[in-house]
Amino acid sequence: MGEKAKVYFTDFRTKVDVPLTAKLQKLIRKAGIGSIDMGGKFVAIKMHFGELGNLAFLRPNYAKAVADVVKENGGMPFLTDCNTLYPGSRKDALEHLTCAELNGFNSITTGCHVIIADGLRGTDEVEVPIRNGEYLKTALIGEAVMDADVFISLTHFKGHEAAGFGGTIKNIGMGCGSRAGKMQQHNDGKPHVIEEKCRKCHRCARECGSDAIDYERGVAHINQDICKGCGRCIGACAFDAIENDNANANEVLGCKMAEYTQAVCDGRPCFHISLIQDVSPNCDCHGENDAPILPDVGMLASFDPVALDQACVDLCEQQTPIRNSQLGDNLARPDWHHYHEHFKDSNPNVAWKETLEHAEKIGLGTREYELITM
Incomplete structure (x- = not known):
């Protein structure tokens, strides 16, 4: 058994006159972000700007808190994400930037610029080797992500209709893929209607x-x-009328996301932050957000993305589901098959354990962690 990773945690309680953004800054300093040499270096902060109509995404205030700490350490931060595979409000750089601004992300509110990593049409990409890749040997990553000297992920931890939860690995692996890279990760399964x-x-x-x-x-x-x-259609159907032709497609998707995350993080300084709040049942890519399925839990930080996701899952599993939510409705059904896993009981077709198992197997990180509460 190898050494446990350190994951730092704090809840959302705070004292009078102490903003939560200040508490987040204290957390990431305690977790060791200052040990990274950022002097005069480009620092990518990967996050999700939210689809138009969605209100569950992380507020830009949190992005500014992280960017300010990067600048304190001499770094030159920028917020980044890649264009989407589906036609929404973030499918090209112009619409993506407009969406980000409408959702509150600009150089004034965040203290740094927003750069769409894979360019105008989602084709500015770099082919990156995947160390220990089993499903893929190379990944197609947005160019600006790979141009950065230091990589930081800032994740809204929530449910997801295919991956089970949207955590650090999802934010990095799928989020940093160019449009072709996203297609490469998704192409193992196409659903059909019963x-x-x-x-x-x-x-x-x-x-x-x-x-x-x-x-x-x-x-x-x-x-x-x-x-x-x-x-997305599988998660949308309330009547189990849509299923995947490839029974293990979601497991393969999760493994490919882990391999893409390996490509992004391998060989350079990385740091990861995750906030468990507004735990919507589906991804922030949706143009809406249903009621949270779980209570707000807290903020976490680690150098290990696998340990961070595992800690977030474990903390979520300790929570009591919110009755007036998708998860609560499912659990209240007399005919419901209980999985005794919050994310699977919310979206039964999902797979997430395979993602963390594969991530650990290829050397991305460890699921063994020490939770240090601040």
């Missing part, structure tokens, strides 16, 4: 990330030639 279960509610079509669902035959139909395999 026609006798379809209720014709059209929610899957509204959630589709590639306009691949129509109702020409009276029930939902997925055009396999257009479908990108993002899995």
Whole structure:
């Protein structure tokens, strides 16, 4: 058994006149961010700016708190993300920057610039070797991410309709992939509709990330030639009418995300921050956010992305589900098959353990950690 990783934690309680942003800064200093040589270096802060209509994403105040600490240490920070694979409000750099500004991210509110890492059309990418890669040998990463000397992830920890939860590995692995890189991660599974279960509610079509669902035959139909395999329709369907043709597609997706994270982090200084708040059942890529499934928990930081995700999962599993939520509704159903895992009980088709197991296997980090409460 190797050495346990250190994960630093603090809750959202604070004293009068002490902002939570100051508490976050104290946490990341305690976790050792100051040990990274940032003097005169470009520092990428990878985060999610939220889809238009979504209000669960991290506030820009937290980004500014991290950027200010980077500047204190002599670094030159910038906020970054890559364009999306699906057609939303972040599919090219112009729309992405507009979305970021509308959601409050600009050089005034955050103290640093926003750069879309894979460029105007999502094609500015670098092919990066994946150390110990089993599913992939190289990753297609947004160029600005790889140009940075230091990499910091700032993650909103929440549920996810395919990956189980959206944590540090999801933020880095999928988030730093160019559009082609995202396609490379998603292409192991395309769902289909079980026609006798379809209720014709059209929610899957509204959630589709590639306009691949129509109702020409009276029930939902997925055009396999257009479908990108993002899995959003599976999470959207309340009637279990959509399933994946590849039974282990979500497991493979998680493993590929771990390998992409390895490509991003390998060989340079990295630091990771995760906030468990507004724990929505689905990704911030949605143009809405349903009620939180769990209470707000706290803020965490570590040099180890695997340990950080594992600690976040463990803390979430200790929480009592919120009754008026997707998770609470599922658990209240008399016919519900209880998985006794909050994220799987919220979105039954997900897989997340395989992601952390594979991440540990390829040397990205360890699931063994010491939680240091501040």
